[in-house]
Amino acid sequence: MQAIEHFQERVRAAAAAGTPLRIRGGGSKDWYGQRLEGEILDTRGYAGIIDYEPTELVLTARCGTPLAEIEAVLAERGQMLAFEPPHFAAAGASGATLGGAIAAGLAGPRRASSGGVRDFVLGARLLDGKGEVLRFGGQVMKNVAGYDVSRMLAGSLGTLGLLLEVSVKVLPRPVAETTLRLEMGEAEAIRRLNEWGGQPLPVSSSCWHDGRLWLRLSGARAAVDAALRLIGGEVEEEGAAFWETLREQRLPFFAGEDALWRLSLPSTTGPLLPGSAQLIEWGGAQRWLRGSQDAAAIRRAAVAAGGHATLFRGGDKAAGVFHPLQPAVARIHAGLKAAFDPAGIYNPGRMF
DSSP states (O other): HHHHHHHHHHHHHHHHHHHOOOEEESSTTTTTSSOOOOEEOOOSSSOOOOEEEETTTTTEETTTOHHHHHHHHHTTTTTOOOOOOOOOTTHHHHOBHHHHHHHOOOOTTHHHHHGGGGGGEEEEEEOOEEEEEEEEOOOOOOOOOOOHHHHHHTTTTTOEEEEEEEEOEEEEESEEEEEEEEEHHHHHHHHHHHHHHHOOEEEEEEEEEETEEEEEEEOOHHHHHHHHHHHHEEOOOOHHHHHHHHHHTOSGGGSSSSHHHHHOOOOOOOOOOOTTTEEEGGGGTTTEEESOOOOOHHHHHHHHHTTTTEEESSSSSGGOOOOOOOOOHHHHHHHHHHHHHHTBBSTTHHHH
């Protein structure tokens, strides 16, 4: 309680003075979003797992709890955070925290088969811009009537309040898991991924880059073996290491200072912006693009395909990190911000 009271004092003082606050856990995603502004409100002192019931597949923890700690506890019981949140923590830096992972809303390679971050958020406690502690949701899936605020906090980048505690659904680790590597071009990979996606195959992750397609098969041993025979290809001996490296963006594709764009598209979209260095995930629904292409041209191409584009890292943020909102959606965002943070002190300008 002392930590919460300390947070409340900081928030009320900041609201009275109109002083911005910058919510920060491990700082592993400081580069994500627009500008960083305000006095740091460090969450790492409010850490620890509050409740974990393996038989119920639910874990509740404080915002400053390191992701590594949570993943280790789950691994002991053969369970996992199925949305595979990336840590993005540099060597020697503070580790990523649960609160930061939920606020960033970023999911890893398993997202297309298991779901995104907000799909696993069951409930949350939030400290709003007036210093009041609010509770949303609970510890079961069907606990909300009306607006599901707890899941809305996923991806809000701390602009609505300080996420004090969160309850998340966890899942058992697959009994069997194998990674395949196949040689094929971009268009064929997109076609095959969508064909396999329409079949009862245990494909849990995919990645195409530079003429190679990697597939992760997860599930019962018999199902994985049957998929191996059907799909073919070569078994990647270091499969687990590959998916972790992809999740943490340590593959050579992600190295360098060039702008890294993240495109969210219908999975059936054919090759987009030919000639650009690209990496494709999530069965074709997530495309990573490197280079110095014009931001407006990239966004026009994404919109024409039925998607949107985010300037994930690097590049000129003057173009806007996140895809511009439609006027009606922008009004909803502004209304939510005014309701939860009337003085506008939490992470101002981080999103738009």
